[in-house]
Amino acid sequence: MIPELGHFALILATIVALIQGVLPLTGTYLPSRSLHITLQSLARPMAILQFVLVALSFAALATAFLTNDFSVTYVAQHSNSLLPKPYQFAAVWGGHEGSLLLWVLLLAVWSMAVALFSKSLPLDMVARVLSVLGLISVGFLLFILTTSNPFERLLPAALDGRDLNPLLQDPGLVIHPPMLYMGYVGMSVAFAFAVAALLSGRLDAAWARWSRPWTVIAWTFLTFGIGLGSWWAYYELGWGGWWFWDPVENASLMPWLVATALIHSLMVTEKRGSFKAWTVLLAIAAFSLSLLGTFLVRSGVLTSVHAFASDPKRGVFVLMFLAVVVGSSLTLFAWRAPRVTLGGRMELVSRESFLLANSVLLVVATGAVLLGTIYPLIIDALNMGKLSVGPPYFNAVFAPLLVPTVFLMVPGTIARWREAKVSEIAHTLRFSGLAAVVLAVGLPFVLGGWSFGAMLGIFLGAWVGLGTLQQVVTRLRKPGRIGLSFWGQNIAHFGMAVLVVGVTGVNSYEVERDVRMHVNDVVTIAPYSFQLKSLGEVAGPNYKAVRADVEVKRGDEAIKILQPEKRRYFSSAMPMTEAGIDSGFMRDLYVSLGEPLDDARTEWSMRVYYKPFVPWLWGGILLMVLGGLLAALDRRYRA
């Protein structure tokens, strides 16, 4: 009964979304005043109603999971009566159909947020923005109802479910997809504002000021979601890798890069009224890349460890939806953009030009990632063969593109609006620059050996870190209140510096030992030693595991007992590794249990890692998230 109600709520939600998508927008075109107002006023209540209906539908699916209703096909495929309750809830988005419902729910959340927090916006803007969001909702809801219904019944009902993929049975699954989707879906708000601006012909600084906080919040969620995914892969997959340039990962990175360009471009449009067409195009691109990501992940066009079970029929639907949404918005852009006014004067060297360079670099980097991701597809489609494009390519091409982008972060924030002098900037930064060079040249030797990559990475990290600190100190010396957006900017930029150092450190100085161990054997990565103290069997709610107790010492001082496990879930043939990790400020110690090497199971293969600066990777991302949050909360954005 409840699944049917959930299904019905979804149908109702589609109708409401259709009303939300069509009527307010029509209202903006009508000459009659009263109808004009009435139709436009429908936008807010419809958005709220749509949220209620989708939330009910989601609750129905969650109930099916939590009550072990295996007469629902989707529940039988992704859950199990032995699955712990939190994972039963998270399993709602463990598969394709449910994750789409999550997407639609979050879209309804964003729409409702826009409806509730837009008091200062003129009614016609609200109407247009919510209409666009409504139309997008219609598309996704129809996608679910026609090709991916999570409420389909399984008759006769299964006795028990197939269980959630063991890889997903982890706290990471509970928050990574919702955070990531909040980011992806949040880009639709920036998109809706851009389309609304194009439709109204009012593309100005006010539009930029309205758009900015929404875009920054979406960016913040996306940053957090990507960081969570990366951290999850790091501790869950057993060898401490954190980025694989997998198509699905690229699908999340591309909107992030463009969204970063967008929030910086919005700055210029808001402050100086410039780059309006470019900013609008970036907003369209960011959401288009979100939709493209949805297509790539669910259509079966690319192979990926993350991909959902593919179905060409679904692929066709998403592709058509993508074509309609992006095609129409780009057509609208081509039509309306030329009429846009240019904005204030700017010199060749000015904050505006630095920000434009930032945009260009980020867009080219996005293009490189896109090219690498779909190149095999293009070559295959042209019948010119089958090739693979993997991490060696991306690392070789992406890193050089990012170097100037990161470098320009510092002069860009120092340069004045409208007109700036390079000599002046250089003079201001002379000490930071010198310190960065000294650290870059000297630090590698202290850390374990010189390499070009280490030097470059340390230089960039130190340059941005010191340059940012310098600006904060300079500003603190001046009188006057400091707004949250200042803190947000600098904390986020500092976070980037920390991230760069983290990546450089772990890539250049990581040590791995792949060894065979009996009880009492020791492996050493100076100054740490790892001793296997015991092996035992443990039982979990839906798995059995072998757990190793590994004592970590620094010199003679015992630090911790790590407990890596090798789990055998009842539902899966593949054994799962749970790594034992000791995290410090400057490094992680990572131990992973392999396979038994003899019949008596007394000798096991183990991998032991010393990963310097890895915590800085996560720390840097968290700082960026904090920075984004602070920037969005700045008082000039509060309605």
Add this chain to the structure above:
Amino acid sequence: MKKVFIPLVFFFCLVIFLAIGLNRDPREIPSPLIGKPAPAFNLVTLESDKTFSPEQMLGKVWMFNVWATWCVACREEHPVLVAFAEKNQIPIVGLSYKEIQPQDPAAKQSDAIKLQVARERSAVWLQRHGNPYTTSVMDLDGRVGIQYGVYGVPETYVIDQQGVIRFKHVGAVTPQLLAEKILPLMQGLGKS
């Protein structure tokens, strides 16, 4: 053309490629060995310790079929091969690929015992399901498979009188594939 249309045109091309991609299988790997000589090898067979090498098939058009008793899809294609072998006078040589899997208890035994066990299992399986092969060579460690670019079982090759690989199919052979592709190819080769 105005610059503002560039994004739209670019997007349009992208959609075309994605649409074409929907009809392609990204995991299917075409073989670079087509048109190249079949890699040489010398392996003992299922039937005897006398070795077999592809050289012995020069002058004939033949099929080389990679199989194993643990392979489910092989069971599906096997009746097709058996029927094909009976109807046509085209020799099929089998490659028993990694019959003893790593997780098999027999895997820890000596090579001689592994070979014996593999032969026994294969013989029993062929007796039960039919034997389309003129002979079956034993590739216990999969090395010959790698020489032939084998990445999954079953796989089937067509090799001509000069010992050149002319065709490769990955996956179970269907009657349709035999009738439409393989048979015409082999007959065409047979004439020349």
Add this chain to the structure above:
Amino acid sequence: MKCIIVFLMGLCVGLANAGEASPMAEDPVVEARLVHISPELRCLVCQNESLSSSRAELADDLRREVRDLIRANKSDQEIKDFLVSRYGDFVLYRPEVKPLTWVLWFGPFVVLLVAAIFLLAYLRQRRLVVQPEALSDADRARVEQLLKD
């Protein structure tokens, strides 16, 4: 004398109890080369994994082949050629630089160069354009009010 015996016994017990773990790899030199080259090679039966991380059976076999080739003193390029001649370009994660992949390898940098040129040209031309300052919101509201009356 007793002290020496006790000491030696203690040493034996100590050694028996805490041995240094031996590396998984039989030959660290070969293994080092394998670790270097395996991220460049694709596991053909996996969903996008390299030979360095995959635990699939074919990956084990391919790593064995690569080790044999390393022991035979083959260069990295020769090892890659060996695999490509059997499995095609698909097996390489770093696409070879050839006419087919020029767009892939050089495209981003060419685009960057072109974009930089356009950017400079745009900014040069832009500084000459004098536009009236955009109306502030307060002014705009006043104008609307005036027009309404």
